[in-house]
Amino acid sequence: MLARSLVATLLSIPATVAVVGALLVIVPAYNSLIMSLLLIAFPIWVLIASAAFMIPTPARSAAALITVSLIGFGVIASVKYLGWTTL
Amino acid sequence: MDNTVKASTIKTFTDVHTWTGLGAGLALFIAFYAGAITVFTHELDAWDNYGIAQSEAGDIRQANELLSEVIATQPVAGETIRLNISSPEHPGNHVMWFERLEDGDFKRHDFHLNEDGTLDTSGNTSELAGFIYALHYNLGIPTDWGLWLLGVICFIYGIALVSGVVIFIPNFVKDIFVVRPGKNKKRFWLDTHNIVGVLSLPWHIMFAWSSALLAIAIFLLAPFQLTVFKDDITSRLAPELGVVQAPEPSGIPGAMLTAGALLDIARLEVPGLEPTQLRVSNVGDSNATVRVIGKTHSEHMEPYANIVMMATDGRILSVSQPETASAGATFYRGLIALHFASFGGYLTKWLYFILGLAGAYLFYSGNLLWVESRRKRxxxxxxxxxxxxxxxxxxxxxxxxxxxxxxxxxxxxxxxxxxxxxxxxxxxxxxxxxxxxxxxxxxxxxxxxxxxxxxxxxxxxxxxxxxxxxxxxxxxxxxxxxxxxxxxxxxxxxxxxxxxxxxxxxxxxxxxxxxxxxxxxxxxxxxxxxxxxxxxxxx
Known part of the structure; x- marks a missing residue:
């Protein structure tokens, strides 16, 4: 349980930043929308961490969260590189 | 067992619920018990001040005199001072100044006007309501560490809520609203724990969420600043909430308008405003600013408005009020209003009080359940x-x-x-x-x-x-x-x-x-x- 908990709580942080960050660069850069997305970052963090416990082993859980993080940060980097966001 | 949730999942989430409950339960008990009392913070303040010579209700002319006297006689140049305006709930005009000490801590100074117009610097010794409020958000741990700790605990609290729901789902229909008193104490504690938890779940979700925002917003924003935004995230979003960067002090002395004149300007911007506080920054400087905070007659959940203006000429820098707030600001203000119960009257306050005590019971009973579960029979x-x-x-x-x-x-x-x-x-x-x-x-x-x-x-x-x-x-x-x-x-x-x-x-x-x-x-x-x-x- 310790390993699963550490994986879920720690790796859920970059995964949350990646998921919410990807949404931030995809949606139009209205301040109101940005604020709303940032506000839901906390419940998304809790849900991602909780969901990580549903994966049977810590290794798979870590792999899933790292994958989500890589995809999210990939989207952020790509959108920024292509100049599709003003953020 | 219901087939919709696998036994292994229930087992895992029971373990998660256990460690999160044990890790956060005691701190949350203090936060909820103190929080339940804090719902009545104004009333508690009145109780604490009862029997002590009360300030008479002061008018705006007296507020002007008080503000002028403090600025003229106290070392507040360049500082930020607050004028709390006399109201039926808090009679008497009152100026507060938080002096930053060398060790980084703050010392509070309070000023009133005596009946003969002289400045009373003896201060207010009534701090009970403020102390219990501080217990609510920092658990009695000094400085910001208590606040940050509670912010982290909110995350654990969030996971405890999710895991609690998951393990309760299979028995939802069978166990909802069932209390089995009797010799099996574990059953009793579990039933009452479940009922309180389920009935107040939406409120707990709101509390975990809003508390995390209040406690560790800066840490929640920091990763996005590093990875997503090239500009300063706070300077982008602060205007949405009516927060504007005060101009740098010019170093040139400047006389500010009277409190009455500043309030008149604020009322022109927000008709019907009932001002409660004036916050003057860069006191005595030509770039001094004033934030007028007050209640509006809005039907929105969070009825407060902020008007920021130059103190010397009343030039408006920012207006934030419920009627014109953006969706994002309304979202934020709504969460904060839900946290502080600032949207309702006494019925809401009593409901929050009961829910606060119920929340404290939830964490207390959770720990008792753990003890009962491990009882060697x-x-x-x-x-x-x-x-x-x-x-x-x-x-x-x-x-x-x-x-x-x-x-x-x-x-x-x-x-x-x-x-x-x-x-x-x-x-x-x-x-x-x-x-x-x-x-x-x-x-x-x-x-x-x-x-x-x-x-x-x-x-x-x-x-x-x-x-x-x-x-x-x-x-x-x-x-x-x-x-x-x-x-x-x-x-x-x-x-x-x-x-x-x-x-x-x-x-x-x-x-x-x-x-x-x-x-x-x-x-x-x-x-x-x-x-x-x-x-x-x-x-």
Whole structure:
């Protein structure tokens, strides 16, 4: 349980930043929308961490969260590189 | 078991619920118990000030005089000062200044005007409401560390809520609203834990969420600043909330407009505004700014407006009010309003009070459940872990409640002392830590019963001290429209009765309950440390 908990709580942080960050660069850069997305970052963090416990082993859980993080940060980097966001 | 949730998932989430509950439960108990009382912070402040010479309701002319006097005579140049405007709830104009000390801490200064127009710098010694509020958000841990700790605990609390829902789903229909009292104490604690948890779940979700925003917003935003935004995220979003960067001080002295003139300008921007506070930054400088904070007649959940303007000429820098707030700002303000119950009247406050106490019960009962779940049913000898948690739960939870009652008593009993706040805080911490110590040196059942009895006596002493020390009775004060005294005293009597009842129930269980329990009069640890107090609980 310790390993699963550490994986879920720690790796859920970059995964949350990646998921919410990807949404931030995809949606139009209205301040109101940005604020709303940032506000839901906390419940998304809790849900991602909780969901990580549903994966049977810590290794798979870590792999899933790292994958989500890589995809999210990939989207952020790509959108920024292509100049599709003003953020 | 319902097939919709796998047994292995239930097992995992039960483990998660256990560690999150154990990790966060005690801190959340303090936050919720103090928070429930903090719902009535204004009323508590009125109770605490009762019997002390009250400021007379002051008009705006007096507010101008007070502000001018403070600026002219106190070393506040370049600082930020607050003028709290006289209102029926808080009569008297009042200026506050938080002086930053060399060690980074702040020293509060309070100023009033005496009847003869001279400045009263003696300050306000009434800090009970503020202290209990601080307990709510920092657990009594000094500086920002308590706030940040609570922010992290909110995350654990969030996971506890999700895991609690997951493990309750399979038995939702069967167990919802079912309480099975009887010999199986675990069943009883579980049923009541479930009912309270399910009924107040939306409220708990809101609290975990809004508390995290209030406590660790800066840490939640920082990763996005590093990875997503190239501009400063706060300068982008602050205007949405009516927060503007105050201009740098020019170094050139400048005379500010009168408080009355500034309020008139604010009312032009927000018609119907009922100003409660003026916050002046860069005092005495030509670039001084003023933030006017006040209540509007908006039907929105968060009815407060902020108007920021230059103090010297009234030029508007920013206006934030519910009617024109963006969706994002409304979302944020709504969450904050839900947290502080600032949208409703007394019915809402009482509902929050009850839900706050229910929340405290949720964490207390969660820890008791853990102890019951690990009870060795065929042996008087219980595990060290069970004994430890039973002691800690009793010491921290009852210690917190008894400590708050002691703080009430100290604040009333030492109202004439200049160091009243110091002794009030000392009373809380003294009783709190003494209770923890007591719970570890006494047998579990006996120690807990004694702590509950002490808590009942301390709480019952609140109305007695009120009647003994004040020149009026609670019912006379109520007849004159001051209900705070009577309400606090009645609540103290009810609370004291509840604590005494709990002590009696615990004593009954210690004597006639299952002897194979930490709550029996003679449980023993594997090391036999409690064997010597075998008959104490039966006395």
């Amino acid at each position: 065929r042996s008087q000898q219980q595990t060290p872990a069970s004994l430890f948690l039973a002691r800690l739960n009793s010491g921290v939870c009852i210690g917190c409640m008894a400590g708050i009652s002691a703080a009430f008593l100290a604040s009333r009993g030492l109202a004439d002392l200049a160091d009243r706040a110091y002794f009030m805080k000392g009373a809380y911490y003294g009783v709190f830590f003494a209770a923890i110590l007591w719970s570890f040196v006494r047998p579990v059942a006996t120690g807990t019963r004694e702590l509950l009895q002490a808590c009942a006596l301390l709480t019952a002493a609140i109305p007695i001290l009120d009647i003994a020390l004040l020149d009026t009775t609670p019912w006379s004060a109520a007849a004159q429209g001051h209900y705070e005294l009577l309400t606090v005293d009645l609540m103290a009597i009810v609370a004291a009765a509840c604590f005494w009842f709990m002590a009696a129930k615990l004593n009954k269980r210690a004597i006639s309950g299952d002897p194979n329990s930490v709550w029996a009069a003679h449980p023993t640890s594997p090391h036999g440390t409690e064997a010597t107090v075998a008959s104490e609980g039966t006395q």
